[in-house]
Amino acid sequence: MDARVEEDAKGRRQVHGACVEPCAIERGMRIIGGKWTGSILWHLKDGPVRFNDLARMIGGASKKMITERLRQLEAQGLVSRKVMDTAPVSVHYEITELGRTALGFLDELRNWSETLPSGMNAND
Template sequence: MSRLGEYTCGLDAAMAVVDGKWKPLILWELQDGPKRFNALHRSLAGISQKMLTQHLKELQRHGVVHRESYHEVPPRVEYSMTPAGRELLDALEPLGNWATKHIDLIVAASTG
């Protein structure tokens, strides 16, 4: 197997990491520092707890989110971006800018 594994190219591999509606938004919500699960859940309107749990696990597996469990009473768990996660959010910025520029077209397509 090549160094790229199952992926055709870097872009293909990138989409495996940020696929779907929520993962870029989860990274966005973590940009200002660690957050607890409930705070993340509140800030992402429309995501189910189950889906947020699953996405956080996948983001951890891909090394872009870190989960820290504090041995306190009651127990405290916080999620944060890793350095690779921060680089990923930076790499997503031009994509967000592109969509902001073309937002009228995208909104028209989704409602039409």
């Protein structure tokens, strides 16, 4: 239901059909809207990736931030973590089937972003 604002007889504004917290958009943004979350999922789309390789792919994020996001994504069931029995030990991350369901709109977001004016950037 779309929210609408109407004025009553006394000129007071009334909101009808407002989202009950959290609405679907807010819920989705809470899950996937964290900084670097979409990038992590996007970079895992082609198969398992070692942690250090993922950190290099993302570039601007610290390893601490990537670790935090990966833990959140794993707890939500969007990413799986596998410790490889190698010397030295390596950790691989892979997008789950649930995580793959986000790739469609992440691709749409990428396409939309490419159409924006070049000087338009988000406030960090």
